[in-house]
Amino acid sequence: MEMLGGRWKLAILKQLVAGTRRFGELRRALPGITQRMLTRQLRELEADGLVARTVYREVPPRVEYALTEVGHSLDSITEELDKWGRWYRETIRPEDPSGPRPPA
Amino acid sequence: MEMLGGRWKLAILKQLVAGTRRFGELRRALPGITQRMLTRQLRELEADGLVARTVYREVPPRVEYALTEVGHSLDSITEELDKWGRWYRETIRPEDPSGPRPPA
C-alpha cells in the first residue's frame, strides 16, 4: 500500500495497463491532477520499478510512460480495484453502508 | 485507494478476513501499531462500512471487530494484494527492479 497508496497512482496504472501513454495524454486522462503531482507520482512509480520512462529528444519534447514487466504483474489487481471502486461508489456510497449486496 | 490507503488498513483487513478479532488480538497481530492508530483506522473502516464493531458491556470490556458483507467483498483483493506485496518484497526489493520475473 505504500507503493500504491498515492492519490493518483491507481488511476495512472489503469491508464498504463491499456498501453503506453505520453505525459500530456496522462494529464488529459486524469482531470484535476496538476503537472507537479503527475510528475511526482510517475517518478515514484518509476523508482518502485513499476513504470518505465522513455525520453525522446525531439522538438517539441516527447516522453512516454509504460508499465514494466513488474508493473504489469499488477494488472489484475489494478482492474479489480478499479471495478470494486466503481461498484462501491455507485452502489454503496449513495445509499446506506448497510444497504445493498456485493457483486461477485 | 482513499479507503484502503491507510498505513495499516490492508493489514487489518487481512486479519479480519480470517475471522472476528478482538481489539487486543489485532494489536498483537500488528507489531508496531499504536493503540491510537489501531482505533483510528478501525473507526475509518467502520465509517466506510467495511468493518462492524460490537461492544460487549462486560468487565473487563470486550470489543469485537468483523468484516461486514461489503468488507468481505474485498476478500479476494485483500488476499491478492497481500500476496503480491510479499512477492515484491522478497523478490524485487532485495534485488534490482529490473531483475527477476513476475509470479503468475
Added chain:
DNA sequence: CGGAATCCTAGAAGATACTG
C-alpha cells in the same frame, strides 16, 4: 511539451499519558 523550483497547508502518523 514536459517538466523543475518554490511555497504552503491539512491531515496522517506517532509518542505519551490518562481512564471507565
Added chain:
DNA sequence: CAGTATCTTCTAGGATTCCG
C-alpha cells in the same frame, strides 16, 4: 481491556511560477 486526550512531527498533495 479498550479505549481518549494532547502534543508533535512529517509529508502528501496542491497552487503558482519559471524554463530548455
